[in-house]
Amino acid sequence: MDFTTFLMLLQWRRGYCKIGKKEVFGVNIKKSSALYFSPTGGTKKIAEHIASGLCDAAEFLDVTSSGRELAFGPEDFVVIAVPVFGGRVPSPTAERLSHVRAEGTPAAIVAVYGNRAYEDALLELRGLAEERGFKVMAAAAFIARHSIAPEFGAGRPDAADFLKMDEFVRRIRERLDYAASTGSLPTAIVPGNLVFRKYDGVPLHPAASRIKCGKCGKCAAECPVGAIPASDPTKTDKDKCITCMRCVAVCPHFARSLNPVMLAAAKAGLKKSCSERKEPELFL
Numbered sequence: 555m556d557f558t559t560f561l562m563l564l565q566w567r568r569g570y571c572k573i574g575k576k577e578v579f580g581v582n583i584k585k586s587s588a589l590y591f592s593p594t595g596g597t598k599k600i601a602e603h604i605a606s607g608l609c610d611a612a613e614f615l616d617v618t619s620s621g622r623e624l625a626f627g628p629e630d631f632v633v634i635a636v637p638v639f640g641g642r643v644p645s646p647t648a649e650r651l652s653h654v655r656a657e658g659t660p661a662a663i664v665a666v667y668g669n670r671a672y673e674d675a676l677l678e679l680r681g682l683a684e685e686r687g688f689k690v691m692a693a694a695a696f697i698a699r700h701s702i703a704p705e706f707g708a709g710r711p712d713a714a715d716f717l718k719m720d721e722f723v724r725r726i727r728e729r730l731d732y733a734a735s736t737g738s739l740p741t742a743i744v745p746g747n748l749v750f751r752k753y754d755g756v757p758l759h760p761a762a763s764r765i766k767c768g769k770c771g772k773c774a775a776e777c778p779v780g781a782i783p784a785s786d787p788t789k790t791d792k793d794k795c796i797t798c799m800r801c802v803a804v805c806p807h808f809a810r811s812l813n814p815v816m817l818a819a820a821k822a823g824l825k826k827s828c829s830e831r832k833e834p835e836l837f838l
Contacts, residue, residue: 580730580731580732580733581660581730581731581733581735581736581739582629583608583609583629583630583631583660583730584609584611584629584630585609585611585612585613585629585630585631586605586606586608586609586611586612586613586630586631586632586633587605587612587613587614587615587626587630587631587632587633588601588602588604588605588606588612588613588614588615588632588633588635589601589615589617589624589632589633589634589635589654590602590614590615590616590617590618590633590634590635590636591617591618591635591636591637591644591646591647591650591778592616592618592635592637593618593637593701593778593798593799593800593803594637594699594701594798594799594800594802594803595803596637596666596698596699596701596710596711597635597636597637597664597666597698598614598616598635599698599711600635600664600666600696600698600711600715600719601614601633601635601664602614603716603719604633604635604662604664604719604722604723605631605633607719607720607723608631608633608723608726608727609631617650617653618776618778618800619775619776619777619778621649621650621652621653622653622654623653623654624653624654624655625654625655625656625657626654626655626656626657626659626688627656627657627659628657628658628659628660628736630656630659630660631659631660631661631662631726631730632656632659632660632661632662632688633661633662633663633664634651634661634662634663634664634679634683634688635663635664635665635666636664636665636666636675636679637665637666637667637668637698637701637798638665638666638667638668638671638672638673638675639753639755639796639797639798640751640753640755640756641671641672641673641674641675641751641753642673642674642675642678642750642751642753643665643675643678643679643682644778644796644798645779645796646778646779646796647679647682648682651682651683651685651686652686654686655686655687656686656687656688657687658687658688658689658736658737659687659688659689659736660688660689660691660730660736660739661683661688661689661690661691661692662690662691662692662693662694662722662726662742663676663679663680663683663690663692663693663694663742663744664693664694664695664696665679665693665694665695665696666695666696666697666698667695667696667697667698667832668697668698668699668700668701668702668703668706668707668828669697669700669706669707669710669828669831669832670700670706670824670827670828670832671827671832672695673746673747673751674746674747674750674751675695675746676693676695676744676745676746676837677744677745677746677747677748677750678746678750680693680741680742680744689736689737689739689741690741690742691726691729691739691740691741691742691838692722692725692726692729692742692836692837692838693742693744693836693837693838694719694722694834694835694836694837695834695835696711696715696718696719696834697710697711697715697832697833697834698710698711700824700828701798701799702756702758702797702799702812702817702820703817703820703821703824703828705821706824706828706829707828715834718833718834718836719834721836722834722836725836725838726838729838742837742838743837744837745837755795755796755797756797756820757816758797758812758813758816758817758820759790759792759795759797759812760790760795760797760799760801760802760810760811760812761790761810761811761812761813762787762788762789762790762805762809762810763788763809763810763811764788766807766808766809767787767788767807767809767810768806768807768809769786769787769788770787770806770807771784771787772804772805772806773787773800773801773804773805773810774787776800776801776804777800777801778796778798778800779794779795779796779798780794781794781795781796782801
């Protein structure tokens with residue numbers, strides 16, 4: 555190792571190296587953002603942890619209930635995270651991302667699933683992110699508690715998962731450190747089928763107890779697809795409902811739930827594929 559290289563390594567700091575006033579190499583990220591669709595909070599927890607580790611200046615952008623007009627540049631880094639529904643990206647994701655504009659912004663995509671499988675979700679999400687102008691240079695699949703059957707993935711993400719998130723952060727920063735520019739960052743190679751898995755939802759939809767419901771309207775206001783009428787929040791439009799379980803999670807009166815007989819049948823069907831612990835996967 556010659557003296558110049560040694561000096562550069564000594565001066566290495568937060569993704570770029572300077573000798574005097576000259577930037578030598580590394581992508582300089584000034585802000586990281588967690589952009590997530592997270593109906594029940596598991597995806598939010600993971601996205602925010604990753605974004606916080608990437609940069610001291612981090613912001614959290616929740617687009618669960620509605621889209622937001624957002625713009626990102628090459629000095630931003632965005633963690634785009636969604637839960638997995640039936641091996642796919644949730645249907646509102648495309649609409650939420652349609653409000654977002656990026657200019658070659660480096661990004662990491664994250665699929666969060668309930669200990670069953672994530673199948674085509676990462677490949678689908680990468681395509682949606684690239685359409686908006688993101689440079690998807692990293693991807694990962696993490697596990698959170700299953701939103702419909704919470705005994706599957708219970709306690710996830712746990713300590714081991716957070717260590718894997720920290721490894722993901724470290725590897726992203728290393729990749730940024732060695733890149734000459736955002737344009738030179740490689741695209742993350744992710745698994746999935748070009749013909750995405752068919753998913754038409756599940757025949758389970760939360761219903762409200764007319765006795766417990768206080769008609770506060772919180773479920774209607776926060777439903778991602780407008781499936782609950784504000785005029786009568788005891789009702790659910792089954793044609794619109796995506797069974798994301800947000801209404802159940804946010805109801806202050808614990809008035810919304812799934813049909814117990816149908817839920818028991820769904821859990822029995824999930825038991826074989828969800829019982830064995832799955833581990834996070836990283837793609838850089």
